[in-house]
Amino acid sequence: MLRSKLLSLFFPRVCAVCEKYIGEQAGVLCEECLSALPRTEQAENRQNSTEMAVLGQPHQIAVATKTMHLDKGAAFLFFDKGHPIRDMIHRMKYADQPEIGFQLGRQAAIEMQYADFFDEIDLIIPMPLHPKRLRERGYNQSEYIARGISAITGIPVDTTHVTRVRNTPKQALQRGEERKINVADAFAVNHPEQLYYKHILIVDDLITTGETMRSCMRAMKVFRGAKFSVFALCKAR
Ligand SMILES: [Zn+2]
Numbered sequence: 001m002l003r004s005k006l007l008s009l010f011f012p013r014v015c016a017v018c019e020k021y022i023g024e025q026a027g028v029l030c031e032e033c034l035s036a037l038p039r040t041e042q043a044e045n046r047q048n049s050t051e052m053a054v055l056g057q058p059h060q061i062a063v064a065t066k067t068m069h070l071d072k073g074a075a076f077l078f079f080d081k082g083h084p085i086r087d088m089i090h091r092m093k094y095a096d097q098p099e100i101g102f103q104l105g106r107q108a109a110i111e112m113q114y115a116d117f118f119d120e121i122d123l124i125i126p127m128p129l130h131p132k133r134l135r136e137r138g139y140n141q142s143e144y145i146a147r148g149i150s151a152i153t154g155i156p157v158d159t160t161h162v163t164r165v166r167n168t169p170k171q172a173l174q175r176g177e178e179r180k181i182n183v184a185d186a187f188a189v190n191h192p193e194q195l196y197y198k199h200i201l202i203v204d205d206l207i208t209t210g211e212t213m214r215s216c217m218r219a220m221k222v223f224r225g226a227k228f229s230v231f232a233l234c235k236a237r
Helices: 002-010 031-036 049-055 058-068 085-094 099-115 131-137 141-153 176-183 211-222
Strands: 070-079 123-126 162-164 187-189 199-207 227-236
Touching: 049 070, 049 199, 049 211, 049 227, 070 085, 070 099, 070 199, 085 099, 085 141, 085 199, 085 227, 099 141, 099 227, 123 141, 131 162, 141 199, 141 227, 162 211, 187 211, 199 211, 211 227
Parallel strands: 070 227, 123 199, 199 227
Antiparallel strands: 162 187
16 A cells, blocks of 8 residues: 555545544554444344345335345445544545545454455445546545455455446435435446356445445346345445
């Protein structure tokens, strides 16, 4: 990680939540903030709130499970508007600190491995950004999260088969209906035949209504026989 080595030469190493100096210790959080993260404990609990959000409203779940083939889903942390992790996630996404995503992905994988959450998954696909957004930001935070998970589990990360073809407005929290319109048909897939019968883990930074994830999964339905699982760094409460 040459980039993070270079960064630490120019910036003092401070905790990404409380901004206390943490010296050269590994990671981006101090020990107190790391242990205080609002964990969801969803790794071994099916029908958790992340799975419910991805599948849609309760009355749609029976229909959705037939078409979605969602194997399992879980978030690592709860995202509360008033909680300090809000600033941390903001820094990860918009303030050129993607290493926060890498370290939290790593931490999530370490903690969720005990629930066998990553067993039988063939590859990890980070939620793609639109190329224009990627150019502006310089990185895809979901890819950093995915690479953190990969560093622990050894599961390869794939960024070539799913792309974002329509740019969506920046508002993080929109009403469900509006969001549905904005993200419909926002994704395209390349060479689907290469992913037939694979078990794919889709990784996103934050799940709110689940509509972006559903839209992505709808585009991936052409991966014949594929199974899908979902990991989100955060689930909005
Ligand atoms: Zn701290």
